[in-house]
Amino acid sequence: MKASPASKSIAQPPMSDRIYQSLKWSLIIGEYFPGSDLSIRSLAKKMGTSTMPVREALTRLASERLLLSSVKRSYKVAELDPKRVADQFFLRARLEGIATRLAVPNLTTEQIAELETLASMMDKDIEGGSNENYIVRNYNFHFSIYAASQNEELFWSIERLWAQTGPYLAQVVRNQTMPDEWQVLHSNIAKAIKSRNADLAAQLIEKDISWGVETFEAFTNSGASK
Amino acid sequence: MKASPASKSIAQPPMSDRIYQSLKWSLIIGEYFPGSDLSIRSLAKKMGTSTMPVREALTRLASERLLLSSVKRSYKVAELDPKRVADQFFLRARLEGIATRLAVPNLTTEQIAELETLASMMDKDIEGGSNENYIVRNYNFHFSIYAASQNEELFWSIERLWAQTGPYLAQVVRNQTMPDEWQVLHSNIAKAIKSRNADLAAQLIEKDISWGVETFEAFTNSGASK
């Protein structure tokens, strides 16, 4: 890693990239709700740029199926659709299981220690009801594992799915108290990884994801589906 | 459904979309080689449009990791990288296996009959050495199966991977005679589906994909890697 190449400015990434990343992250952590409209001009105004880079960011997100582009009307987050959400969580379970299996032998003892501290902090987040912290730590926990799979395409595919299921998370989880059963789940995953039991770790990860489908069914059956 | 709103034109999809689809298909069928440069202006000239829609198409493709956008230099197809290609084929094998397992119970007898005729035509393509036809029919064969999985996200993920591995195909396969072992492979897949043996079908699909890794290893070991 060498010193900064540019002489004067710190060579920021292109504006369109920054907007793209920012929006993607907002989707992942559930800042946007299903059905939300995202207009080019209003976003451009908010970000203090022209419409061009915003438009580029939105077309990219739509191309990755993270947003919908209605024919001539504004870009929007997909509406909550049972079949679609089920498909996405099914894929997540498979891919994240695969990634975990690949990762277990690769994770260093330092990385596993970090996972353990993260897991215990997440337990505290659940007790304290701080959903915001939990969501970010949950992302970090999972994706440090998936990064260790050392398969970039796999990592990217999973992150894409998180961005797709994020708005669902916003709708269902963000304003609820988290069930106690979630406690120790991530600690157990860390434990399984520590003992280098790839099958168990993958199994637990898939179980962690299955709550999504279950919570969703409970959610739609309760008549909350608008 | 009312009459066409526009008085003269048939409401074509946006130019940027058409360019995007066209380029993606070119990638899938291996028309571009690893390392190829794709400049906005030259493509715009070739397509008879302004730079704008081309630029949009290219940023979308780059966002899906189908192209690379070098810092300030033109967009390009990724160079052949053993690790990367291996990762992609690994993922393809997993995802296409999953899709096949889901698809087998869903495929109608008519669809299976179509798969059988496609398979026999592919056998003839191999005998006749018509790689071009084989490539397109191979796409149709595989993706009629994956469509029957009825999981759009899965379908899309697989198609994305095909677009990523397409240029590799262009480099390695396009100008070679196809090995005889490929014969009957797809017929066997169709047969397994017909007998509703999902496990066997998935196994054969994964085997069909594994040639990619093997051929690649043979290719790189032969010193052909530039």
Next chain:
DNA sequence: CGTCAATATCTGTGATCACTAATACATTGA
């Protein structure tokens, strides 16, 4: 004849404008 610097010619990026289509709302008619 070789090396290096100046420059000309690409590249993508971002801003601005013109255009068409779709929505919202008010006006008008029955």
Next chain:
DNA sequence: TCAATGTATTAGTGATCACAGATATTGACG
């Protein structure tokens, strides 16, 4: 009172221009 219609607003799309950075070319000098 309600429905149909027309208009104003707002949406994304595409073209054009200005700009900065990277490469390739060319020229001069050692």
